[in-house]
Amino acid sequence: MSKRAVKIEAASRERLKKLLVDLMLIPGLSGHEGRVRRYLKRALEELGLETRSDRLGNLIATLPGAANAPSVMLFTHMDQLGFVVRKIEADGFIRVERLGGVPERALPSQEVLICVAEGRDRTGLIANKSHHATTPDEKYKVVPYMDLYIDAGFSSREEALAAGVDIGLPVVYRPHAIALSESRIAGTSVDDRAGCAVIVEAARLLVKSKQRPTVHFVFAVQEEFNLRGALTAAQILSPDIAIQLDLLLATDTPDMGYRGDVRLGGGPAMSLYSFHGRGTLNGTIPHPALVSLFDGTAKRLGANLQRSAHTGALTDSSYVQLVGQGVASIDLGFPMRYSHSSLEVCDLDDLEELTRLLVEGIASIGPGFSLDRDDYE
Structure with missing residues (x-):
């Protein structure tokens, strides 16, 4: 690895850390996301991206790309419980x-x-x-x-x-952030201000990419309220592909080992199955084209892509995937401990690797990228 590459990665890491901590310190309850939205609006406009909001409050920025390639909605939620x-x-x-x-x-x-x-x-x-x-x-x-x-x-x-x-x-x-080590951050609303930080950094890198599809960056509202805030943005944008970022439950603590094999600091993770049956009756089984895409991308990068399958939690991709004729969807994310408590924990190494995975994977979606399920199943 060249000295220049090391410097670029170090700069990316510092930007991610600042974005994450800044966002964790901004209150933004579901339905009251204005302060978070204004911060993210400024961050995107500094990258030269124009932003707009729908009537529900979702923040949207579009980066044009190859006209014949499937369009991508890269989204996460900016609200908190x-x-x-x-x-x-x-x-x-x-x-x-x-x-x-x-x-x-x-x-x-x-x-x-x-x-x-x-x-x-x-x-x-x-x-x-x-x-x-x-x-x-x-x-x-x-x-x-x-x-x-x-x-x-x-x-x-x-x-x-x-x-x-x-x-x-x-x-x-009460918003606050604590450095537990050089890479581990604890505090409020890691769910999902970490996802917001990753999308801003991914947008910075995709702006510089010569090859890419059209990418819609969406910061959604009201996910913690009813999981449907991103729906209005998806209805406006009609994307072919939806990539949703959120936490994936870390299972490396004494009380969580039976739930899976997702380790904090072990790299980004991909959900292969999510379901919530307590009244919600929904979940996401990812589109096989996207599983193949990110599996292959991780291998090319030499990155570790962890795999998760769980019940009891879901994301707004569960509803976005049902828009129009159907949106090819996948949940990607970062391992996180102690979800929905006042002190959640994530690892900056995982956020860095997730950003790399997203940028490389999205940039490789070209005009010949097939979403025909029979090409994969």
Whole structure:
């Protein structure tokens, strides 16, 4: 490897790290993604890309490419899970409604941010009953979120209202990022600000590529709410191919080994099967052309592409794949530990390799790229 190549990779890594940390520190609950969208809009425009938004709030930028090649929608979601203010008690304590798959057992003692407006947000904490007053039965009980409350320092409902806190306001885990090592980052909303960072860096590299299909970069809204935010963008763009980026469950911790063989730091991952049956009844089985594409790309790069098959989680590709006559879809991603908690963990090495895989794979989609399933099955 040349010294120049090493310098380029080092620069890419630093950009990815900055993008990731910056994005993790911006609150953006589902349906309230404006601050994240404006940051990403600026980042894309710095690359010379024009952006637009649909009425739902999805951010879209299109990079033209070979006219006869299948068009690609490369997308991820920019929202995060959290809460919505449900009630303000007379004594100033705040009750919330859960938005998204928030784990109730991990909520007491968490710091939160009540998103009033930029410069006016209020920090609070989810109260945890004093240990000295906790009965033996209570010590082993998960308190339902409906019974929890937030202490934001207010002494009355009127004081909270005067500070701008009201019914319907978004509340998220207090944004922060922690470097666990040179490559591992912990903190809020790694899901899916890591995916956002990768797409921005991939866009930077694809802009410079002489061979590429038309690529639509989409940062979707409301994935944590109902998994359908990306649908409006797909309906507008009518892509031939949809490549979705999100976490893939790392299974290298003591409690997760039985779930699969995805290792943090082991490289990007490809989902071969996802399904969610608790009321959702959906999932994604990837198009064989894309499995073949990224398998082959990883081999050419000498990269390790991990494989995942799991139930209990899904992405908005489950719905995007059903647009029009059908969109050839695949879920790619990065291993992540502790999903939906206030401290998720990812590895920059995986994000770098995922970016390389995407750029090389997408750039190789030319006019002769077949999406006929009979060519693969």
